[in-house]
Amino acid sequence: MGAGHAVVTQPAPEPERSARAIEGFLRHVSFERGLSANTVAAYRRDLVLYREWCGTRGITEFSAVTESDVSDFVGALATRQEPLSTASIARILSSVRGLHRYLHAEGMLAEDVAREVRPPKRGRRLPKAITIEQMSTLLGAVTGDEPVDVRDRAILELLYATGARVSEITGLSVDDVVPEQNLLRVLGKGNKQRIVPYGSYARDALDAYLVRARPVLAQRGRGTPALFLGVRGAPLSRQSVWLIIQAAAEKAELGLDISPHTFRHSCATHLLQGGADVRSVQELLGHSSVVTTQIYTLVTADTLREMYVTAHPRAR
Structure with missing residues (x-):
C-alpha cells in the first residue's frame, strides 16, 4: 500500500466482540484469580450458553443487555424443555454476573445490569418422616x-x-x-x-x-x-x-x-x-x-x- 494512504480498521462484528469479551473474562479468572482449568471450563460453558441465548433475542453485544434480559435468561433456564436444577441455574447466573461485573470494572459496560438479578429460590426441603x-x-x-x-x-x-x-x-x-x-x-x-x-x-x-x-x-x-x-x-x-x-x-x-x-x-x-x-x-x-x-x-x-x-x- 502506498504512502499517504491511511489504514482504515473496520470495527469487529458485534458477535465477535461479545466472544472476545468472554475470552477476556476467562483469561482474567484464569490468570489473575488463579482458578482451576475445570472451573474456567465451566465458566466457558455457562457463558457460551448465555451468549447464544442473547443471540436468539437479537442481542449481539453485551452493552445492549438490560437487567430484564438477564432475569428472562434465568427464567428461560428454569422453564426450558429439560429445566435445570436451582443449583445449576444459580451457578450459571454466577458466571453471568461475574462477566458483567468484569466488563463494567474494565470500562466496557456503562452499567452492571446483572448485579441485582437473583437465582430462583431453592425449594424448601421437607423433613423426612416415616409412617x-x-x-x-x-x-x-x-x-x-x-x-x-x-x-x-x-x-x-x-x-x-x-x-x-x-x-x-x-x-x-x-x-x-x-x-x-x-x-x-x-x-x-x-x-x-x-x-x-x-x-x-x-x-x-x-x-x-x-x-x-x-x-x-x-x-x-x-x-x-x-x-x-x-x-x-x-x-x-x-x-x-x-x-x-x-x-x-x-x-x-x-x-x-x-x-x-x-x-x-x-x-x-x-x-x-x-x-x-x-x-x-x-x-x-x-x-x-x-x-x-x-x-x-x-x-x-x-x-x-x-x-x-x-x-x-x-x-x-
Whole structure:
C-alpha cells in the first residue's frame, strides 16, 4: 500500500466482540484469580450458553443487555424443555454476573445490569418422616432383657414420644424425669428449658430402664446424675445414640436411612396428622419460631393431596 494512504480498521462484528469479551473474562479468572482449568471450563460453558441465548433475542453485544434480559435468561433456564436444577441455574447466573461485573470494572459496560438479578429460590426441603407403621416396626425391633436392651428401648421410645433432639435426650439427668406426671424437663437450644409430656409406651420403657437397667449400669461407673448411661457407667454420648438407632434400623429391615432427626420429624408429622395444632407442636419441639414448625404442615398437606387424588372420583 502506498504512502499517504491511511489504514482504515473496520470495527469487529458485534458477535465477535461479545466472544472476545468472554475470552477476556476467562483469561482474567484464569490468570489473575488463579482458578482451576475445570472451573474456567465451566465458566466457558455457562457463558457460551448465555451468549447464544442473547443471540436468539437479537442481542449481539453485551452493552445492549438490560437487567430484564438477564432475569428472562434465568427464567428461560428454569422453564426450558429439560429445566435445570436451582443449583445449576444459580451457578450459571454466577458466571453471568461475574462477566458483567468484569466488563463494567474494565470500562466496557456503562452499567452492571446483572448485579441485582437473583437465582430462583431453592425449594424448601421437607423433613423426612416415616409412617406410623414403620415407626412401630422400628421400635419393636429392640428386644432382649439385657440392661443395654432395656436402655435402648427407653431411648427410642422417648425420642419418638417427645420429638426431642438427640443432644437433649443425652443431656437429661435423672432429676429431669417427673414420672408421676409423665413429663420431662428438657434443656434445649439457647439453654431454654421446656416441659415435654410423654405417653404410656415411653413411660413403661423408661420405668423399666430406671428400675432394672440403670442401677446395673451405674454400678460400673463413678456416679453421675445423667439419665442414660453407657456400658461403663458414664453418660451416654450422642454418637452412641446414633449407633443404637442404626442397629435398630438394621434389625427392622425397613430399607430406609434412619437418624435421630427421623424420630423428631416423625413425631411432629404424626401429631399434626392426628389433629394437633401447630402452636402446640412448636412448643413441644422447642422451635423459637412457628414458621419452622409450619414446614411439617407441608408434609401433611402432601399426604392429604395424595389421598384426595387416589380417593376422589373427580380428582383425576
